[in-house]
Amino acid sequence: MILLISQYKYPEGDAGSVRMHNLALTLKQMGQDVFVIGLGKIQKEVDYYKGIPYVSLRVKNKYNSRFLFNYRLYRQISKLRKKYTIKNIILGTSSIDVTMFLKFICSKYQIHLIKDVVEWYSASQFRYRKYAFPYLAKEIENKRLITKKMAVISISSFLHTYFTQKGIQSVRIPVYMDQNEFPDYSKNYSNKLVLIYAGSPGKKDYLSVMLKALALLPTDLLKKIQFNVIGLTPAQIELIFQDDLSIFSKIKDNIKAYGRLPRAAVVEKLKEADFSVLLRSEEERYAKAGFPTKVIESISVSVPVIMNFTSDLGLYFTDRKNCIQVENDTIGKFREALIKAVSLSPEDKKELAQNAKSLAERCFNTTSYAKELERIIQK
Secondary structure (H helix, E strand, O other), X not given: OEEEEOOOOOOOOOHHHHHXXXXXXXXXXXXXXXXXXXXXXXXXXXXXXOOEEEEEXXXXXXXXXXXXXXXXXXXXXXXXXXXXXXXXXXXXXXXXXXXXHXXXXXXXXXXXXXXXXOOOOOHXXXXXXXXXXXXXXXXXXXXXXXXXXXXXXXXXXXXXXXXXXXXXXXXXXXOOOOHHHOOOOOOOOOOOEEEEEEOOOOOOEOHHHHHHHHHOOOHHHHOOEEEEEEOOOHHHHHHHOOOOHHHHHHHHHHEEEEEOOOHHHHHHHHHOOOEEEEOEOOOOHHHHHOOOHHHHHHHHOOOOEEEOOOOOHHHOOOEOOOEEEOOOOOHHHHHHHHHHHHXXXXXXXXXXXXXXXXXXXHHOXXXXXXXXXXXXXXX
């Protein structure tokens, strides 16, 4: 059996849960017995999500959920060991005490520990920069806790290169999804351009740059664009323009803000768009080390992306074939990309959508990285 353990809100609470689920699906397709342990909604018994058995270690008291997680984890592993031979544990994002605990457990019971590494923060993301606890914890984990006794699933070439150079076994597996869940979605295209951004930008996604680029478009083009924003309220968007409300007044009729929505509702709104949008730093470590889940989710529902090529996106995407590339992360270049997009005919948009979906099925499916997983697990 292979255990997939994390402190994600499995099965559908966050992007990490999507990754854990699809890793489990691939392993199951390879003939492996799998079991997922996470921190989703409170449950007393083992449940199944799309054929994958799982259990949540969450309890009513949130402090017990966090600080007694290792105790409940040990009990769950002990229970499973009475029925199954556990040969591999894949550990997703978790606090460093969980990583240390599982290193001990795996050493004691001769279980192969595999760390799924999906991020490496930049100091600029935090108010206290290098002294912020999440930043320090990730530094300790990536630099000290992950050793040659473990193996790594690296979400990006940046991480794969780092761990390989340290002599740690690593395979590169980006974000992927079960494309069977997203049948080819087609719609009627018009000369209107519908854009969508979904997420919590923080200091990771340059939403303000994208919106300010929108404001620089000439009026005749601006009339053709609708920009849907999920994850922020109208008041939060207006706050982005607090230093110059005249810019906001120019584009406020183009923007529809929906606030936070359930994942299923986000996917439905995504399907209505011609393009999703994403802009991130091309220099910061967080962008090089990660891989944007929202890009793969978008092309899975046949919606191409207007984006700059951070992480490994340039290995897969081609400008004007299955996306529209933004040459860098500036307002001017995003404005140029918007002009490209709004100039496309309905036929052009349909072709880009079909090519994006074809790419998703080919390179971001549950079968796409089975060989890499085969190499990393111990039989």
